[in-house]
Every structure is written in structure tokens, then in C-alpha cells.
Amino acid sequence: MTAATLLRVSAEGVATALVLTVQARTGHAATAGxxxxxxxxxxxxxxxxxGNAxxxxxxxxxxxxxxxxxYAAATGLLLTMAGASPLVLALCVAAVIGCTEPVVVALTSLLPRFVPADRLSRAYGLEASSYNVAAIAGPGLAAGVASFAGGQYAGGAIVASAVLSLFALPLLPFAAPPGSADSGATAVQTTATPAERDRSAADDPVETVAEVGKGAMAERDIGEVAEDGRSGLADVITGGLVVLARGRVLRALTVATTLAWLGFGGVAVTAVLLAGHIGAAPSAGGRLLVAMAAGSLLGSLASSRWLTPGHAEPVLIGGLVAFGAALAALAAAPSVPWAMAAFCAAGLAEGPVFAATLMLRQRESPPDRLGQVNTTGGSLKIGASALGAALTAACADAVGPVGLVLAIAALQFAGAATGWLLLRSPTR
Incomplete structure (x- = not known):
């Protein structure tokens, strides 16, 4: 948790640091999009x-x-170049970050190697809180350094956090993946549900092991995924996408969160622009993001105690609606304290959404595809976020910060409505 959180502090804070750095060096924060x-x-x-690897x-x-x-080296180089070097060179360095940052999400997929199946729900709630702690510390560190030393140095603490994670990551005693020869009986413990483990005392052991390995797909109508081509490049890239598309719940989850993140990608830039709109310094945008992350942390901690996989679907849909409503309220915020309250309320809704997302992926995915499903689902969200950031940069001058927050809120409502309709659709 320590190793992952330190790495996530950097990953969560780099967007804020990038916006503040570009604002300080060029005076045009939207370019950071x-x-x-x-x-x-x-x-x-x-x-x-x-994820597949x-x-x-x-x-x-x-x-x-x-x-x-x-990732740490590329992040340091990008924050050094942003706003001070030709844009095309900075874009190339930024692309290197995109090629390595998925390790942040991929670590989540390794949880079943450490945690018994009957404690995974709580573990995923705490895992979500790790992201939220990072989402508080990352933008907070960037904003704090910018307030103290100037926006051009906002990324110093962000890079330092990534470097610190490198001292903790080598200490992780990774277990073998479930179902491998090295994992032995642990494969049953890490992939079976509590009911399946209770039933195994009376069932034939060989039959139980077989059911654990294939039940996640068979019972949820995801369909068999051929393993013969598992090593092929096409399967590596699309295998997780096939699972996401075939499963009704995973399909609804993926479409809903991808639409929501199309809007979420513009939040960092919008927060900085909104701070200026209500008469505050650009660094106040970092405080707004910290308020959202604080709310997310509280929501995630509550989820770790009370949220169960059986209630994950309604929590996902309701959370997106509440998230969009809180963001829409920002259009009427008269001051930074009011804006911070609205961002915190948005975070309170977003925390359970994220915890529910992790639970549903683990519950609905074949055990040997969980990492691929997590990173594929994350990739779709991040890709949508990237498009949203570009659209924010392109539209910021035309619609202003108020128009941006309303557009972001509308996409949350669209994600919730689409996800609800897909959940109600027939299985096939």
C-alpha cells in the first residue's frame, strides 16, 4: 500500500503540476490540456x-x-520542459509517461495474490482510498509548492514521490498468479467466493478447483475466451476488451465510466480556470482538487466498510448522478470556499463509484484475465480522459469555466443514464 500510494501521489498530482507549470511559464493554462x-x-x-504481462x-x-x-524519469523531464521547450518535444516525452503509467492501475490487479477472497471487498475499498489519499496529496503538494516557490517548481514534490516509490516497490513479495503451478492451493483461496469455499467441503476437490477456474465466465454469460492465442499481440490488446464487451455488467460499467471520464479529463484545467473566474489565484485550483480528493477519500473509506459487491451497480449509477449534480452546482459558486464545498461533495460521490468499479471488475472477470480487464477498462477511461482534456483546451476560451463545468456535469449524467439502460438490457 505504501509503495503503490507513493507512486499514485505522483500520478495524481502530475496533471495539476503540469497545469500550474504551464500557467507560470506561458500564462495560458489551457495549453496543458x-x-x-x-x-x-x-x-x-x-x-x-x-496488464496482460x-x-x-x-x-x-x-x-x-x-x-x-x-515513469519517474519521464515525469521529471516533462515538468522541466513544459512551457519552456518546443511543444512537439514535450509531447513526445508526455507520450512516454502514457506508455508506463498503467503500472499504477496494474498494481491493483495483483491484490488477489495477497488477499483472501472473503476480504477482497474491504481490500478494494481500502485500495480506492489509496488512490484518494494520493489524489489529495498529489494536487496538494503541487499547489503548495507553487504557492511557496512559484508555479514553475510545482512538479518538484511530484517527481520526488515517484522516486521514493522506487525504494518500496522492490520489497513487494509477489505471489504467483491464481491458477499457476506455483500458487497451488492458494489459487482456490484467491479466486473462490465465500459460498464456493463453504460448498467445497462437501464437493469433490477436483471439481471445485475446475469450477473456480472457469465459473466467473460461465455463470455470468461472458463466454469462453480461447487461450490458444493468449500470447498473440491481438489477444494481448483486445482480450480484456472482449471480456468487457461480452459481460452485461462489465459492458454497462465500462460505457458508463468511460463517458463520465470524458468529462473528468477536463477537471484539472477547469479547476484552475474556475479559480480565476471567482477572483482567486490560479494555485487555488489545486486546493479545489484537494477538496475533491478529500471527499473521495471519505467516500472510499465508507465504501470499504459498508459497500458490498451485491450493491455495487446501484451505487455506481447513483454516484455518477450525485457527482454530476455537485459539479453542476459549481456554476453558481460565488467564492473559493463555496467551490471547495461543491468539489468535496463531488468527491464524496466519486469515492464509492471508484470502489464499486473495482469490485465489479473483480466480481465479473475471469480470474486469469483480471489484470487485463482492469488495465483495459482503465485504458478506456484514460483515453476518454485524454480526449476530454484536449476538448477542454480547445473549448476553454469559447465557453469559459462555467460552460466547462456544466459540460463535465452533463457527461456524468449521460454516463449514469447509459449505464442504467445497459444494466436493464437482456443478458445477450
Whole structure:
């Protein structure tokens, strides 16, 4: 948790640091939207590849550390170049970040190797809180450094956090993936539901092991995924997408969250622009993002205690509606304290949405595809976020910060409505 949170502090704070850095050096914060797009768009391909690779590695420590090291180096270089070098060069460096940052999400997919199945719901709630702690600390560190030393130095603490994670990641004692020869009986414990484990005492052990390995697909009508081509490049990239498309719940979840993140991609830039709109310094945008992350942390901690996989679908839909309503209220915010309250309310809704997302992916995915499903779903969200950041940069001058927050809110409502309709659709 320590290693992952330190890495996520950097990943969550880099967007804020980038906006503040570009604002300080060029006076035009919206330009950072293009760098955000270049930083996240490669994630669409790199995410599934990294997830597939970690799913198949019995001991992925070296790969995780190498990816984190390249990410840290590229982040430091981008924050040095942003607003001070030709845009095309900065875009190339940003793309390197997009090729390595999926390791942040891929670590979540390794949880079943550490946590018994009957405690995974709580673990995913705490895992969501790790992202939220990082979402508080990342933008907070960037805004704090910008207020103290100037916006051009906002990324110093962000890079330092990524470097610190490199000292903790090598200590992770990775277990073998579920179902592998190295994992033995642990495969049953980490993939079986509590009911299946209770039933196994009376059932034939061989039959139980077989059901654990294939039940997630068979029972949820996801369909069999052929393993013969598992090593092929097409399967590496599209295997997770096939699972997401065939499962009714996963399909609804993916479409809903992807639409929502199309809007969410513009939040960092919009927060800085909104701060200026209500008469505050641009660095106040970082405080607004911290308020949202604080709300998300509270929501995630509550989810770790009370949210169960059986209630994840309504929590997902209701959370998106509440998230959009809180963002829409920003259009009428008269001051920074009111805006912080609205951002905090948005975070309170977003925290359970994220925890529900992790639970549903774990519940509905085949055990040997969980990493690929997580990173593929994350890639679609990040790709939508990248497009949203670019649209924000292109439309900021035309519609202003109020128009931006209303557009972001509308996409949350659209995601909730689409997800609800897909959940009510027939299984096939």
C-alpha cells in the first residue's frame, strides 16, 4: 500500500503540476490540456499490454520497478520542459509517461495474490482510498509548492514521490498468479467466493478447483475466451476488451465510466480556470482538487466498510448522478470556499463509484484475465480522459469555466443514464 500510494501521489498530482507549470511559464493554462492528452492517450494500448504481462508473470517485481523508474524519469523531464521547450518535444516525452503509467492501475490487479477472497471487498475499498489519499496529496503538494516557490517548481514534490516509490516497490513479495503451478492451493483461496469455499467441503476437490477456474465466465454469460492465442499481440490488446464487451455488467460499467471520464479529463484545467473566474489565484485550483480528493477519500473509506459487491451497480449509477449534480452546482459558486464545498461533495460521490468499479471488475472477470480487464477498462477511461482534456483546451476560451463545468456535469449524467439502460438490457 505504501509503495503503490507513493507512486499514485505522483500520478495524481502530475496533471495539476503540469497545469500550474504551464500557467507560470506561458500564462495560458489551457495549453496543458494538449500535454495531458499526449500523456494519457498511449495508455489505451499500453494499459492492456502491461496488464496482460503482469497477469502471466509469476514474479513481476522487476517489470514493475522498471516501469516505475521510466515513469519517474519521464515525469521529471516533462515538468522541466513544459512551457519552456518546443511543444512537439514535450509531447513526445508526455507520450512516454502514457506508455508506463498503467503500472499504477496494474498494481491493483495483483491484490488477489495477497488477499483472501472473503476480504477482497474491504481490500478494494481500502485500495480506492489509496488512490484518494494520493489524489489529495498529489494536487496538494503541487499547489503548495507553487504557492511557496512559484508555479514553475510545482512538479518538484511530484517527481520526488515517484522516486521514493522506487525504494518500496522492490520489497513487494509477489505471489504467483491464481491458477499457476506455483500458487497451488492458494489459487482456490484467491479466486473462490465465500459460498464456493463453504460448498467445497462437501464437493469433490477436483471439481471445485475446475469450477473456480472457469465459473466467473460461465455463470455470468461472458463466454469462453480461447487461450490458444493468449500470447498473440491481438489477444494481448483486445482480450480484456472482449471480456468487457461480452459481460452485461462489465459492458454497462465500462460505457458508463468511460463517458463520465470524458468529462473528468477536463477537471484539472477547469479547476484552475474556475479559480480565476471567482477572483482567486490560479494555485487555488489545486486546493479545489484537494477538496475533491478529500471527499473521495471519505467516500472510499465508507465504501470499504459498508459497500458490498451485491450493491455495487446501484451505487455506481447513483454516484455518477450525485457527482454530476455537485459539479453542476459549481456554476453558481460565488467564492473559493463555496467551490471547495461543491468539489468535496463531488468527491464524496466519486469515492464509492471508484470502489464499486473495482469490485465489479473483480466480481465479473475471469480470474486469469483480471489484470487485463482492469488495465483495459482503465485504458478506456484514460483515453476518454485524454480526449476530454484536449476538448477542454480547445473549448476553454469559447465557453469559459462555467460552460466547462456544466459540460463535465452533463457527461456524468449521460454516463449514469447509459449505464442504467445497459444494466436493464437482456443478458445477450
Amino acid at each position: 494538449y500535454l495531458q492528452t499526449a500523456m494519457t492517450l498511449p495508455y489505451v494500448v499500453s494499459g492492456p499490454v502491461i 503482469l497477469d502471466r508473470m509469476a514474479r513481476p517485481r522487476r517489470a514493475v520497478v522498471a516501469l516505475a523508474a521510466v
